[in-house]
Amino acid sequence: MAEASTSSDNSIGIVKPQTAEFDEPLSLANGRSLARYQLLYETYGTLNKDASNGVLICHALSGNHHAAGLHSYDDPKPGWWDAYIGPGKAIDTNRFFVVSLNNLGGCDGSTGPTSINPASGEVWGPDFPSLRVRDWVHSQARLADRLGIARWAAVVGGSLGGMQAMRWALEYPERVNRCVAIASAMKLTAQNIAFNETARQAISRDPEFKDGHYQRSDTVPRSGLSVARMIGHITYLSGDGMGEKFGRQLRSGSFTQGQDEPVEFQVQSYLRYQGERFSDSFDANTYILMTRALDYFDLAREYQNDPVKAFSHAQCKFLVVSFTSDWRFAPARSREIADALMAANKEVSYAEIESDAGHDAFLLPNMRYQAVFGNYMAKLADEIETGEQEAGN
């Protein structure tokens, strides 16, 4: 969701996005369908002979297909999860074949609100069908078919990505070996929806938004999108983390008696910078679509609101991870997942990682997180490689 690690040691190196086109209509949860669409994705590592080492990475709200590596040698920043995907990293690209895509409805190359609606010949804009998490899962399943992956070794995601991973476990139980849900939840709280709504209001009240038809009028609701991002960003950090990073440090001005110099705190300029940078690169309609998918998600809704009943359909093993200072997707939400899984008699491990980085912790380097996640994936890789050897003999 926010800053990825800038560490590039053991990077997978230069990666290139690929495109998969789909002509078969995709029926959506809202009753509409998409006649055709494309998904932009990247892969890291090599698919083994029996296609059993595939790992699907599901991205969060503002993520995309570029999870690891660099796009060019002078790329200033690696992919958003480079801290955990690469040779020798938690998701070891020497052992796994990693697939990371830009979700449908995104704005980084997959079909979404900024694409052309083939029916009208115009940009979709706000008319792009609203999506739910399960729609992403179904589109990802088609990408898996295309890549020859009948069953994922693991479906992995943080935050909204964790919701996709859990939905995978219920929609395609026979196609998932492990589900890793990090800093996630079975549904958002009212407070969480409230933050998303405030962000959407910031966008839709921007005069440049034009009811979502800003592309038609060649405007961009930059200020709305940037405020939306600022709101989000505050909630992805923890109070302590922000205090540590910025405190009350001033960027300019002073409080000297007798001086009337305008004062700006460091945290102000940081937030503004984050907002502005985001509004240059992200699409407002996509932001609205993605936050709505987050709000709508309720893992157990169709299972009589009983998470135990929901998870009883899963066949995979689970790893659930949370971070102590994450108040947007609090540890309590992850404990609910672990409790429901235990009550459903599913195999699960759960770890609550000490961190002051708030929700963003799931993206950042952390020794204990690395150990838990890395050990889990390494054990899985061992099992896959043993299975391969046995099949070969």
Next chain:
Amino acid sequence: MRSDLDIISTWIKPDSRVLDLACGDGELLEKLQQHNISGYGLEIDPEQISRCIAKGVNVVEQNLDRGLGNFADNSFDTVIMTQALQTMRFPHLVLQEMLRVGRDCIVTFPNFGHWRARWHLAFSGRMPVSDLLPYQWYDTPNIHFCTFKDFEVLCRELGIEIIERRVTTQGSANALKQKLPNLFGVTAIYHLRKR
């Protein structure tokens, strides 16, 4: 393998479902998996949790002093706690919780009534420090020591039935432990259920 874990694994029926409280590095659960016994370990130590995960043992991070409120009544065949009862804030409440969540339970703990401990306290006038209990009184996870006798009194008070008790010893005290377990037993292993 610790000798108490050996005995425990003979007490648990194959194919049953267990909860191992303060499961450490998952040694017992890993052994039980071979008998198709499934379940979860609860643990609070980050290093131990990572070790469990590396072994493929299901481990859930949970502070046992906050109870087992997230588990339904009788949701496990057996709830186990080895060598950790003495580290609990309220051992009697933990015991009751174990028997609420499990149909039966297995508890092991070090015997503070062992003659060495008594000797140490009686003649040096100081709290015992030994290989098995290597901590100083002011810096120890073991905050609630008891003797076998103490434990059995508590079981009576709480209406807990002792199905079986085994005692392990050090060295050649085998014959003595049968007659005087509270003096010669090092570790007690209790198999308990609700009355």
